[in-house]
Amino acid sequence: ETGVTQTPRHLVMGMTNKKSLKCEQHLGHNAMYWYKQSAKKPLELMFVYNFKEQTENNSVPSRFSPECPNSSHLFLHLHTLQPEDSALYLCASSQGNPGTSGYEQYFGPGTRLTVT
Amino acid sequence: AQSVTQPDIHITVSEGASLELRCNYSYGATPYLFWYVQSPGQGLQLLLKYFSGDTLVQGIKGFEAEFKRSQSSFNLRKPSVHWSDAAEYFCAVGALEYGNKLVFGAGTILRVKS
Numbered sequence: 063e064t065g066v067t068q069t070p071r072h073l074v075m076g077m078t079n080k081k082s083l084k085c086e087q088h089l090g091h092n093a094m095y096w097y098k099q100s101a102k103k104p105l106e107l108m109f110v111y112n113f114k115e116q117t118e119n120n121s122v123p124s125r126f127s128p129e130c131p132n133s134s135h136l137f138l139h140l141h142t143l144q145p146e147d148s149a150l151y152l153c154a155s156s157q158g159n160p161g162t163s164g165y166e167q168y169f170g171p172g173t174r175l176t177v178t
Numbered sequence: 179a180q181s182v183t184q185p186d187i188h189i190t191v192s193e194g195a196s197l198e199l200r201c202n203y204s205y206g207a208t209p210y211l212f213w214y215v216q217s218p219g220q221g222l223q224l225l226l227k228y229f230s231g232d233t234l235v236q237g238i239k240g241f242e243a244e245f246k247r248s249q250s251s252f253n254l255r256k257p258s259v260h261w262s263d264a265a266e267y268f269c270a271v272g273a274l275e276y277g278n279k280l281v282f283g284a285g286t287i288l289r290v291k292s
Contacts, residue, residue, distance in 0.1 A: 066221070068221075103284075104282050105268065105282040107280070110279065118279065154222075158278075160210075160278070165210075166224060168224065169214075169223070170221050171221040172221050174219070
């Protein structure tokens with residue numbers, strides 16, 4: 063595998079279910095991100111992890127719970143979601159330091175989540 | 179507040195015609211900028227970036243962008259569009275003083291007429 067991978071690619075869940083999204087990066091990066099992309103809205107940053115530590119929670123409801131066990135893996139645990147949470151969830155990774163090119167982020171293909 | 183504006187929601191161009199997608203930002207004193215492209219059902223692919231140095235940057239797929247600090251702009255250009263360029267394009271801005279957070283524009287959907 064190369065780049066950033068996400069599983070599953072599609073997920074349909076009921077409002078009472080519990081599920082998890084998985085992201086893995088094969089780029090040797092130290093920072094990982096979760097974004098939410100809804101139709102007709104700008105990309106919304108949800109969480110940022112730097113060197114496995116959460117450094118940003120952008121006022122995300124507690125029904126979304128991130129986990130970063132190491133610099134290569136990022137999870138998003140979902141429970142009691144609402145229909146308005148249906149969206150494309152994108153994972154990204156970057157270097158943990160800006161170096162000479164800023165924090166250029168590389169994205170996975172996303173998980174299309176539908177909450178019924 | 180930090181913001182990124184892509185004034186055009188949709189743009190339609192004929193295949194072979196030139197393209198310019200606009201991006202204006204209001205951000206920190208030391209911005210770094212990116213353009214990403216997203217095909218339907220896919221993630222975002224990095225097209226090009228500006229961090230420092232030459233203000234005209236070249237990217238993949240024949241795209242280029244010019245950073246104009248005085249206009250707070252980072253417009254994306256391509257001299258001759260191909261049908262495969264049809265996608266959604268996002269401008270993103272970060273600043274060293276804000277760490278590794280990026281702010282994204284709302285996107286511009288490009289349609290290519292044959």
